[in-house]
Amino acid sequence: MMTARTCRTAGVLVVLLLVGGLPAQAGxxxxxxxxxxxxxxxxxxxxxxxxxxxxxxPDIAAAPLLAGEPVYFxxxxxxxxxxxxxxxxxxxxxxxxxxxxxxxxxxxxxxxxQPLAPQQWGGGQAFGPxxxxxxxxxxxxxxxxWIQRQQRGGEAGGSWLLVPGCYNVGEITFEGETYRxxxxxxxxxxxxxxxxxxxxxxxxxxYVDWNxxxxxxxxxxGGERVEYSARYWREGRWYRPVVSADGxxxxxxxxxxxxxxxxxxxxxFTVRFNSRTGSGEIGFEGPSPVQVPADSYxxxxxxxxxxxxxxxxxxxxxxxxxxxxxxxxxxxxTHTEFGPPFTARLxxxxxxxxxxxxxxxLNARLRGRDGKAYYVSREGGRRRPPKxxxxxxxxxxxxxxxxxxGGGFATYTVSWRIPESMRGKAVVAAAVFETGPFGCHVEExxxxxx
Ligand SMILES: [Ca+2]
Ligand SMILES: [Ca+2]
Ligand SMILES: [Ca+2]
Ligand SMILES: [Ca+2]
Numbered sequence: 001m002m003t004a005r006t007c008r009t010a011g012v013l014v015v016l017l018l019v020g021g022l023p024a025q026a027g028x029x030x031x032x033x034x035x036x037x038x039x040x041x042x043x044x045x046x047x048x049x050x051x052x053x054x055x056x057x058p059d060i061a062a063a064p065l066l067a068g069e070p071v072y073f074x075x076x077x078x079x080x081x082x083x084x085x086x087x088x089x090x091x092x093x094x095x096x097x098x099x100x101x102x103x104x105x106x107x108x109x110x111x112x113x114q115p116l117a118p119q120q121w122g123g124g125q126a127f128g129p130x131x132x133x134x135x136x137x138x139x140x141x142x143x144x145x146w147i148q149r150q151q152r153g154g155e156a157g158g159s160w161l162l163v164p165g166c167y168n169v170g171e172i173t174f175e176g177e178t179y180r181x182x183x184x185x186x187x188x189x190x191x192x193x194x195x196x197x198x199x200x201x202x203x204x205x206x207y208v209d210w211n212x213x214x215x216x217x218x219x220x221x222g223g224e225r226v227e228y229s230a231r232y233w234r235e236g237r238w239y240r241p242v243v244s245a246d247g248x249x250x251x252x253x254x255x256x257x258x259x260x261x262x263x264x265x266x267x268x269f270t271v272r273f274n275s276r277t278g279s280g281e282i283g284f285e286g287p288s289p290v291q292v293p294a295d296s297y298x299x300x301x302x303x304x305x306x307x308x309x310x311x312x313x314x315x316x317x318x319x320x321x322x323x324x325x326x327x328x329x330x331x332x333x334t335h336t337e338f339g340p341p342f343t344a345r346l347x348x349x350x351x352x353x354x355x356x357x358x359x360x361x362l363n364a365r366l367r368g369r370d371g372k373a374y375y376v377s378r379e380g381g382r383r384r385p386p387k388x389x390x391x392x393x394x395x396x397x398x399x400x401x402x403x404x405x406g407g408g409f410a411t412y413t414v415s416w417r418i419p420e421s422m423r424g425k426a427v428v429a430a431a432v433f434e435t436g437p438f439g440c441h442v443e444e445x446x447x448x449x450x
Contacts, residue, residue: 049188068092192247195280229280341439
């Protein structure tokens with residue numbers, strides 16, 4: 001019989017340090033579990049794993065006595081090489097209240113499992129707590145989670161989630177200082193040390209109370225959320241974060257990587273790159289040049305900052321396709337261009353010539369030199385949509401129309417009913433964005449109207 005292990009006590013850690021040679025700065029975190037709503041008072045986000053109903057029942061040894069038409073799920077928890085856990089939802093159990101059966105010992109026998117009744121939580125139902133022993137890096141430990149059903153407007157199925165009912169909290173040492181930290185299983189797979197590997201993927205988080213105000217700031221960048229990765233950048237230096245799979249230990253080691261030099265012509269910027277070799281996402285700030293661990297990266301998110309003549313701070317945020325690849329080679333320089341000066345492009349969704357009275361849809365985007373779409377905003381201000389300006393060919397301004405957001409990331413659109421007055425004319429249309437101190441080239445389109 002194995003003994004389930006929760007996080008080690010300080011006394012046990014001392015012994016392990018002598019025997020196992022763990023890094024001396026390894027913190028020992030305390031495992032907390034409970035209702036997610038209660039846990040979120042300390043940790044803003046606990047994570048989730050989306051559960052998809054299976055089309056066919058999985059191969060199981062024994063089923064519980066079911067009252068209704070069951071829905072089957074597989075939940076991935078613990079070590080990657082373990083079989084997923086079988087979950088059964090019986091909508092008619094407990095007099096029509098519904099119940100969840102979770103194969104706690106993962107032996108395919110669900111007849112032996114106790115039905116879990118729903119509790120109302122978070123605008124839906126939550127079944128739990130599920131208290132399961134997981135193997136993580138080969139050692140067994142306790143993990144608490146809930147199965148949540150989110151239903152909108154009484155829809156029959158709804159969406160199903162596995163929500164962690166736990167996190168680990170304690171202290172971490174960084175540059176000789178001690179900070180409060182929490183380790184969160186954001187992708188809800190029972191392990192606390194997953195890297196984010198691509199844009200459609202999620203990794204786990206380490207919260208560090210950097211400003212020591214007793215709270216974890218969940219803002220995405222510049223906050224206190226460390227997206228767990230093999231490399232971590234803070235105030236111009238790189239570190240090697242280490243979190244154990246069970247989330248009980250967290251430390252920052254020295255960032256003794258092989259570096260290349262990243263060069264761009266922006267004075268102030270922030271970028272996030274996905275590693276294409278499986279080391280997780282990294283983020284760092286300019287000015288250029290920056291020493292960056294040698295790796296093959298894909299661009300994920302980019303921010304460029306500039307100040308205008310009146311001292312206002314402006315920000316351009318770029319994301320999405322094209323998924324540019326960037327190779328940072330050891331001891332070599334990599335020059336790259338992104339962000340402004342922008343190109344403002346207006347695209348009619350159907351080809352001309354057009355008729356007066358016809359309604360044409362015009363889309364506009366602001367593209368950076370990397371080809372990505374960008375949003376531009378002034379600090380403290382709102383993102384202003386662009387205007388479409390229509391001019392007579394080679395002449396004066398005829399009409400101006402306000403655009404609205406729509407049709408994808410950083411895309412604006414307007415449905416333009418071509419006025420009678422433009423019949424038989426060739427006009428020029430362009431999208432005019434507010435780009436503050438950022439340079440912008442406006443591309444005009446010629447529209448021939450019959
Ligand atoms: Ca059993
Ligand atoms: Ca079982
Ligand atoms: Ca995880
Ligand atoms: Ca804080």
